[in-house]
Amino acid sequence: MTLSEWYEDVQAQLNEDGISPTFVQPGANSALPIVFLNVHVDSDMSSKVGTLSSVEQQIDIYDSIDTPPAEWEDFVRKVKWSLSKVTRWQSLTASNSIDTSMGESTPLRRCMLLITLEGDY
Structure with a gap:
């Protein structure tokens, strides 16, 4: 499986479970809740x-x-459950915080998931 195929599978599964993911940095006017597939780091070629x-x-x-x-x-929990249907991970960590990075807009709740995927991509 390629990483692109994994992203397609994740997007399809999240959509099937009623969650609309985005792959583009959300803006101040984005509809909440937001699930943003952010950066990834490749290792161990x-x-x-x-x-x-x-x-x-x-x-x-x-x-x-x-x-x-x-x-x-x-x-x-729903997002993690949906991801578990298409993802084999070595580890998953979740960090909750209050995000004020949108400037003068209202602070947001934020959960940052870090998933280390296993298998060949």
């Missing part, structure tokens, strides 16, 4: 077949600061 054996992918989830914590946790 296989010398035998020339494919990647490890990829670390960042996925950022944003929602309104006014979203009740229980609803927020349910949405994050």
Whole structure:
């Protein structure tokens, strides 16, 4: 599987589960909640077949600061559950924060997922 095929599979699965991912940096006017497939880091190139054996992918989830914590946790869990249907990962870490990077707009809830994918990509 190529990394491009993995992105297509992830997008199809998230859409099937009612989650609309984006691959473009969201702006201040983007509709919430947002699931943004952010940067990835390639490592461990296989010398035998020339494919990647490890990829670390960042996925950022944003929602309104006014979203009740229980609803927020349910949405994050839904995203992870949807990803688990198409992703074999070596590790998954989640980090929650309040994001103020949008400047003068209202702060957002943010969960940064870091997934280390296993297998050849």
